[in-house]
Amino acid sequence: MASIQEDRPWPALPGADVLAGHPGPEALPGLVKELVEQGTARAWCGPDRTARRLARFGPDAAGEVPYLRPFLLHTPHSHERAAYLEALAAINRDGLEHLYAEALWDCEETTRLMGITSAPTSPETLGRIAVRRDDPMETTAVKAAARARLADPAGRLP
Template structure:
């Protein structure tokens, strides 16, 4: 069973604990039910140089879910980038409408700094709020074709569909050729019924190298489109 939650928190609160001991404690907490006592310790759990969180901290904090939201608002405004980003992650996943304005602002900051790791998480957070997140539409539209990470495109497109669903025919059509299967599935479901779309759907349905889910979805779309 390992040490109790209380003992793990004692290790983390003890500034004299060895780095490897604190890391083990965090990893233990990351595999257990949420431990609210971790919340006040989070700002203290940086690496020796203070520029990065201890390994395992992010996983343990995200496991707290909504329990971390009140403190996450303060973390998100903190001047330490590592702590601010933990707060933003918590708010993206579990924040309330009052936290929504932070997410487009973070997206814009990521774009300006050319920080390409993170927009997918922010986009997923925006998508939770539906059209209330429409303020983020311009930056989402810019990032969707520009991100160098293909895995982020489905999240960016989903956020656009949720926050500002009008005018996405081109994006859905382009997604039929995307290398990410989630993007192709979005295109299959929502691309307009144009001749070249029909041709692409046929290709996807008949491609023996295509993923089974994509082939099935393309086949179903072709059937329903001729009914």
């Protein structure tokens, strides 16, 4: 079995990636610094990996929400928005209602699914969910989730 110290890069790189994806508590200050630097440099591509790592800390990373939220709002990479929204929810779900409602219009299926399951119950959001359910261009998974949410509008899907 190859170790991470191995001279050959092919076994060392996947091992390093796994370890980087599961940081311990000592990594939190470095992740915050990385996120701040990425935001300051307007480096919108790739911080989703940092967001996923922060999400693993859950509420212990609550102080980092102000650094994380701009990535969700300003990224030009639609596929990364789900990672930012997931990270924010893992850290602190308070105040995300508007973001979940907006997620119902997102171009990414994963983000729309998060909106369907987590948007607040209101006539406006239930109307948006009905649009998702009835849209002939919508994915099967999103339509099914929308049907389930509308069948139990006050509930939350797993």
